[in-house]
Amino acid sequence: MLFAVRMDVTIPPGLDPGVRADLVAREKEYCRELQRSGIWVHIWRCAGQYANISIFDAADNEALHRILWELPLFPYLDIEITPLAQHPSDLAAG
Amino acid sequence: MLFAVRMDVTIPPGLDPGVRADLVAREKEYCRELQRSGIWVHIWRCAGQYANISIFDAADNEALHRILWELPLFPYLDIEITPLAQHPSDLAAG
Amino acid sequence: MLFAVRMDVTIPPGLDPGVRADLVAREKEYCRELQRSGIWVHIWRCAGQYANISIFDAADNEALHRILWELPLFPYLDIEITPLAQHPSDLAAG
Amino acid sequence: MLFAVRMDVTIPPGLDPGVRADLVAREKEYCRELQRSGIWVHIWRCAGQYANISIFDAADNEALHRILWELPLFPYLDIEITPLAQHPSDLAAG
Amino acid sequence: MLFAVRMDVTIPPGLDPGVRADLVAREKEYCRELQRSGIWVHIWRCAGQYANISIFDAADNEALHRILWELPLFPYLDIEITPLAQHPSDLAAG
Amino acid sequence: MLFAVRMDVTIPPGLDPGVRADLVAREKEYCRELQRSGIWVHIWRCAGQYANISIFDAADNEALHRILWELPLFPYLDIEITPLAQHPSDLAAG
Amino acid sequence: MLFAVRMDVTIPPGLDPGVRADLVAREKEYCRELQRSGIWVHIWRCAGQYANISIFDAADNEALHRILWELPLFPYLDIEITPLAQHPSDLAAG
Amino acid sequence: MLFAVRMDVTIPPGLDPGVRADLVAREKEYCRELQRSGIWVHIWRCAGQYANISIFDAADNEALHRILWELPLFPYLDIEITPLAQHPSDLAAG
Amino acid sequence: MLFAVRMDVTIPPGLDPGVRADLVAREKEYCRELQRSGIWVHIWRCAGQYANISIFDAADNEALHRILWELPLFPYLDIEITPLAQHPSDLAAG
Amino acid sequence: MLFAVRMDVTIPPGLDPGVRADLVAREKEYCRELQRSGIWVHIWRCAGQYANISIFDAADNEALHRILWELPLFPYLDIEITPLAQHPSDLAAG
Numbered sequence: 001m002l003f004a005v006r007m008d009v010t011i012p013p014g015l016d017p018g019v020r021a022d023l024v025a026r027e028k029e030y031c032r033e034l035q036r037s038g039i040w041v042h043i044w045r046c047a048g049q050y051a052n053i054s055i056f057d058a059a060d061n062e063a064l065h066r067i068l069w070e071l072p073l074f075p076y077l078d079i080e081i082t083p084l085a086q087h088p089s090d091l092a093a094g
Numbered sequence: 095m096l097f098a099v100r101m102d103v104t105i106p107p108g109l110d111p112g113v114r115a116d117l118v119a120r121e122k123e124y125c126r127e128l129q130r131s132g133i134w135v136h137i138w139r140c141a142g143q144y145a146n147i148s149i150f151d152a153a154d155n156e157a158l159h160r161i162l163w164e165l166p167l168f169p170y171l172d173i174e175i176t177p178l179a180q181h182p183s184d185l186a187a188g
Numbered sequence: 189m190l191f192a193v194r195m196d197v198t199i200p201p202g203l204d205p206g207v208r209a210d211l212v213a214r215e216k217e218y219c220r221e222l223q224r225s226g227i228w229v230h231i232w233r234c235a236g237q238y239a240n241i242s243i244f245d246a247a248d249n250e251a252l253h254r255i256l257w258e259l260p261l262f263p264y265l266d267i268e269i270t271p272l273a274q275h276p277s278d279l280a281a282g
Numbered sequence: 283m284l285f286a287v288r289m290d291v292t293i294p295p296g297l298d299p300g301v302r303a304d305l306v307a308r309e310k311e312y313c314r315e316l317q318r319s320g321i322w323v324h325i326w327r328c329a330g331q332y333a334n335i336s337i338f339d340a341a342d343n344e345a346l347h348r349i350l351w352e353l354p355l356f357p358y359l360d361i362e363i364t365p366l367a368q369h370p371s372d373l374a375a376g
Numbered sequence: 377m378l379f380a381v382r383m384d385v386t387i388p389p390g391l392d393p394g395v396r397a398d399l400v401a402r403e404k405e406y407c408r409e410l411q412r413s414g415i416w417v418h419i420w421r422c423a424g425q426y427a428n429i430s431i432f433d434a435a436d437n438e439a440l441h442r443i444l445w446e447l448p449l450f451p452y453l454d455i456e457i458t459p460l461a462q463h464p465s466d467l468a469a470g
Numbered sequence: 471m472l473f474a475v476r477m478d479v480t481i482p483p484g485l486d487p488g489v490r491a492d493l494v495a496r497e498k499e500y501c502r503e504l505q506r507s508g509i510w511v512h513i514w515r516c517a518g519q520y521a522n523i524s525i526f527d528a529a530d531n532e533a534l535h536r537i538l539w540e541l542p543l544f545p546y547l548d549i550e551i552t553p554l555a556q557h558p559s560d561l562a563a564g
Numbered sequence: 565m566l567f568a569v570r571m572d573v574t575i576p577p578g579l580d581p582g583v584r585a586d587l588v589a590r591e592k593e594y595c596r597e598l599q600r601s602g603i604w605v606h607i608w609r610c611a612g613q614y615a616n617i618s619i620f621d622a623a624d625n626e627a628l629h630r631i632l633w634e635l636p637l638f639p640y641l642d643i644e645i646t647p648l649a650q651h652p653s654d655l656a657a658g
Numbered sequence: 659m660l661f662a663v664r665m666d667v668t669i670p671p672g673l674d675p676g677v678r679a680d681l682v683a684r685e686k687e688y689c690r691e692l693q694r695s696g697i698w699v700h701i702w703r704c705a706g707q708y709a710n711i712s713i714f715d716a717a718d719n720e721a722l723h724r725i726l727w728e729l730p731l732f733p734y735l736d737i738e739i740t741p742l743a744q745h746p747s748d749l750a751a752g
Numbered sequence: 753m754l755f756a757v758r759m760d761v762t763i764p765p766g767l768d769p770g771v772r773a774d775l776v777a778r779e780k781e782y783c784r785e786l787q788r789s790g791i792w793v794h795i796w797r798c799a800g801q802y803a804n805i806s807i808f809d810a811a812d813n814e815a816l817h818r819i820l821w822e823l824p825l826f827p828y829l830d831i832e833i834t835p836l837a838q839h840p841s842d843l844a845a846g
Numbered sequence: 847m848l849f850a851v852r853m854d855v856t857i858p859p860g861l862d863p864g865v866r867a868d869l870v871a872r873e874k875e876y877c878r879e880l881q882r883s884g885i886w887v888h889i890w891r892c893a894g895q896y897a898n899i900s901i902f903d904a905a906d907n908e909a910l911h912r913i914l915w916e917l918p919l920f921p922y923l924d925i926e927i928t929p930l931a932q933h934p935s936d937l938a939a940g
Contacts, residue, residue, distance in 0.1 A: 044184075797932060
């Protein structure tokens with residue numbers, strides 16, 4: 001089941017650089033693990049923004065919530081979710 | 095070059111049903127041609143909305159503009175565009 | 189899987205009264221069928237508004253989309269969807 | 283008398299972790315007591331958000347206000363209230 | 377139980393003048409009846425606007441909804457409701 | 471001359487508790503004095519919000535400004551003002 | 565007593581040209597009479613907009629309301645009002 | 659050439675009182691000098707707000723920018739600018 | 753003196769095709785004349801939108817207003833204006 | 847390929863003046879280098895705002911992203927991007 005998710009990142013300027021670097025590194029690793037497991041299907045940088053647009057394939061809303069809640073950067077994210085369905089014009093729809 | 099595009103459709107209730115059906119059919123065919131040519135990379139229905147979220151792969155802004163401007167439903171669309179770049183956490187980024 | 193859905197209704201003043209009455213009657217019947225089948229779990233009127241807040245239990249996003257898209261009043265609805273998950277403070281969460 | 287209430291939580295990043303843990307624990311206990319007494323009828327997590335959508339059954343506006351004002355997390359909540367009435371399509375409406 | 381209600385009126389310019397005059401007359405009579413019965417406690421014109429701010433004293437949300445829903449101008453109103461409680465600084469609070 | 475005034479209070483979490491208690495006490499006293507003098511005609515708590523809706527009877531805009539500017543909590547208030555006039559449906563309008 | 569008033573004009577494209585010309589002519593005459601009487605103190609065109617920013621000197625809110633309500637273009641205006649007071653830096657404040 | 663300018667002031671609560679008093683005093687002096695030179699044509703307090711609506715007469719956009727940029731309170735201002743033109747109904751328009 | 757101007761075009765679907773074509777042709781000619789005279793310095797299409805971002809070089813606000821007011825499509829435009837000044841980082845600033 | 851970019855700057859008042867001066871100087875140098883290389887085609891100050899409107903000529907979205915991400919002031923910028931295409935009324939369009 002697919003969801004479009006936009007995440008805008010706002011890390012407070014005063015955050016300790018070491019803490020910040022660690023957070024960003026853990027976020028990257030977490031993101032890559034979910035890509036390998038087929039859950040985080042796409043991630044694109046919004047050009048010129050500290051933000052991304054992603055597509056998640058989660059079993060259900062519960063699973064999507066756990067995945068996002070565990071993001072290392074979660075406390076610094078503004079998250080917007082759009083549940084997706086198959087589009088009738090999609091070639092894959094047969 | 096990728097773009098995320100959200101299209102919200104508002105067809106006036108008074109539009110002639112035949113005209114409407116023709117427009118929707120032409121939109122579908124146009125969309126499928128662009129999928130076959132690799133330009134309209136993804137299209138998803140926003141669940142519960144007369145709207146879609148799409149990913150386009152266009153040569154440049156000029157090409158993106160021509161593609162959207164020629165949409166049969168263009169006069170009834172509210173279109174929002176986000177230019178995309180590669181995300182550093184993307185596995186495909188190596 | 190639960191979704192909170194708010195629907196705001198805007199029926200154009202010029203709509204034929206008979207057409208309108210028929211639409212509203214079909215909407216009511218459709219709603220009641222979905223309540224009987226356990227899909228439309230709750231429906232409340234927003235006091236003083238031509239609007240409702242509802243809870244749906246749908247198999248997935250695809251199912252939710254089909255249910256909403258088939259609403260007789262769909263062309264006159266402004267729909268807002270919030271995917272829901274279990275809350276850790278919910279007694280039912282054990 | 284029912285109210286739909288959405289609460290968005292914004293705890294300042296600099297809050298002492300012990301203070302924060304205590305607040306969250308007291309909030310949970312307070313919430314569960316109100317569930318047991320039949321006042322906090324439903325609580326759902328908004329998937330991917332530090333937020334909930336709840337249904338309260340309060341004697342009147344005065345009672346609703348006291349309940350919300352005493353929430354341990356009240357100073358960190360953005361609260362939106364929708365007074366609810368019975369919907370004519372509700373099966374329970376006979 | 378008190379509610380603050382703001383009503384913004386938008387009557388379509390093309391409405392038949394006779395129909396319009398009748399609606400406005402019925403709205404005025406309805407409003408005055410509710411004032412006499414102690415339900416519509418205050419009504420003020422927002423200066424320079426086709427709008428009013430009112431205070432209602434209704435038994436509950438259900439009663440408030442019925443009162444507003446029956447307003448002759450209801451289809452032309454944009455209504456915003458704020459449930460009210462006693463303020464601790466109110467002299468009447470003892 | 472009447473004005474509807476909505477005040478939303480945002481006291482910074484870090485404010486010294488003693489300073490805060492003093493401010494709130496002075497605000498309450500100031501509010502009650504203005505009630506006694508017939509200027510602060512009504513004050514209601516917005517249920518579930520740290521906010522109030524009030525009606526002021528001030529000689530003119532100048533007087534209203536001085537009254538609000540001197541509120542002990544003024545630096546922490548977001549204030550919205552609606553000038554009021556008599557409504558033609560008001561029974562008091564004869 | 566001064567008020568800043570912004571008026572945005574939206575005349576429906578389908579309005580009969582004769583009716584429109586008459587409305588605009590009456591609006592102009594009405595405006596000039598109020599200028600002569602010292603009530604409509606200033607009127608400026610917002611550059612590039614069908615809109616104006618004006619300063620009114622009215623006896624009270626009641627008077628301001630009557631003046632605006634009688635504007636020939638009132639049904640086509642979106643009006644925003646800001647009550648004004650003397651500024652402490654104003655040279656005229658002595 | 660005239661501009662309407664609205665300035666909303668937000669001085670951080672933690673600013674040193676001496677620094678603040680000095681800023682406000684310099685702002686007042688700067689404002690009065692510009693009044694004397696005919697550039698800051700009007701300044702009104704928005705009643706009940708830490709804000710003003712002003713009219714500037716500047717040679718061009720460049721001059722307006724320099725004037726506003728040099729405001730002692732500039733870092734604490736939210737500024738909104740509306741370029742003005744002569745209104746055809748203005749008596750001064752002949 | 754430079755201004756950035758964004759124009760969003762909304763031509764009603766019901767407009768007579770001949771009238772529309774004539775309007776668009778006159779708009780194009782008007783635009784090109786102003787380009788030739790050095791007033792309409794730049795015009796870019798916003799990709800995927802019936803909108804443009806333009807730079808005007810006008811003698812003053814009065815001149816800018818007349819230019820925009822005379823646009824053949826003016827009744828169908830939503831216009832947003834930003835007065836511009838020289839930027840200190842601009843190489844042309846010496 | 848052209849993009850219109852608006853940047854609003856919000857430097858926290860508490861930032862060390864030396865750090866701030868260094869940032870602003872590096873931003874200026876970076877901006878001028880990009881002007882010399884033909885990438886940062888235009889930069890204008892928004893009059894009365896700590897903001898600019900710029901036109902970039904970048905090879906693609908990827909290039910635009912890298913350019914903006916490397917801005918010394920990036921963490922303090924609110925950036926809005928509009929992809930541009932040639933306008934059919936542009937004289938340069940032949």
